[in-house]
Amino acid sequence: MGQIITFAQQKGGAGKTTVLAHLAVAWAAEGRRVALVDLDPQRSLTRWAGLRDDPDLALIDSRDYRAASDLRSASRAHDVVLVDSPGAASTLLDAALRESTLVIAPCQPSALDIWAIESIRAAAERQRTPLRILLNRVPPRTTSIQEVLAALGPRSDLLLDSCLGNRVAFSQSLLQGRTAPEISRRSIAAEEVSALRAEIDAVLAAS
Numbered sequence: 001m002g003q004i005i006t007f008a009q010q011k012g013g014a015g016k017t018t019v020l021a022h023l024a025v026a027w028a029a030e031g032r033r034v035a036l037v038d039l040d041p042q043r044s045l046t047r048w049a050g051l052r053d054d055p056d057l058a059l060i061d062s063r064d065y066r067a068a069s070d071l072r073s074a075s076r077a078h079d080v081v082l083v084d085s086p087g088a089a090s091t092l093l094d095a096a097l098r099e100s101t102l103v104i105a106p107c108q109p110s111a112l113d114i115w116a117i118e119s120i121r122a123a124a125e126r127q128r129t130p131l132r133i134l135l136n137r138v139p140p141r142t143t144s145i146q147e148v149l150a151a152l153g154p155r156s157d158l159l160l161d162s163c164l165g166n167r168v169a170f171s172q173s174l175l176q177g178r179t180a181p182e183i184s185r186r187s188i189a190a191e192e193v194s195a196l197r198a199e200i201d202a203v204l205a206a207s
Contacts, residue, residue, distance in 0.1 A: 001075050002035075002077075003102070004074075004099055005101060005104060005204075006083040006097060006104070007104050008097070009117060010117070010120060011116035011117070015108075015164075015170070015171075017040070017044045019134065019164065020084055022179045022180065023082065023196065023200070024057055025179045033079045034056065034078060034080050035058045035060050036049055036059045036082055037070065037084070039083060039084060039085050039093075040084045041086060050177075052178070071096065083096050094126075097123055098127045098129070100129050101129075102132065103130065105131060105133050108135075109135045110148070111147055111148070111151035114133075114148055114151040121155070132203060133160065134196070135159070137164065138163045138165050139166050162195045162198075162199045164193070167188070179193070181193050
């Protein structure tokens with residue numbers, strides 16, 4: 001059975017689809033069989049996958065009533081199943097979390113963004129699914145990280161060590177159906193994606 005990873009965040013602008021797409025390509029490059037499941041009504045992941053038209057990334061067409069069974073089926077045929085979840089709390093989000101091995105909650109490095117993931121954290125806890133918080137669009141200044149740690153308090157252990165910087169390459173590459181490391185393999189963006197993939201692999205191995 002493959003691992004099911006759901007990317008969830010209720011606050012807009014967190015970049016969950018961007019993070020998911022970059023990790024999907026990174027895992028596929030490692031020889032993993034990767035499936036994408038787009039449960040977000042905006043269908044941004046579906047549009048990116050259509051632009052890319054990559055045979056190594058299987059886009060699974062799923063709907064509300066069959067999401068859980070689709071995720072289970074996808075996990076039997078793939079090593080990694082990546083789920084772009086709906087933004088709002090719903091039975092669909094709960095179904096995805098229930099089937100997931102891990103939940104990744106991307107957020108920008110501010111107290112407001114951290115507070116916004118509380119409902120996701122609570123939902124993951126109800127489904128007994130491990131959750132990790134990923135800082136995305138991190139600016140060069142370091143004071144924002146201290147703000148995040150203060151907002152997290154005792155839950156700071158949920159924060160991944162890896163983070164993604166506030167780099168135009170991440171968003172612009174998706175408009176071409178690509179990812180930042182594919183445009184520049186020796187960039188800082190490429191290093192950040194590689195480090196994030198490795199850390200999530202380690203979290204999955206330990207779970």
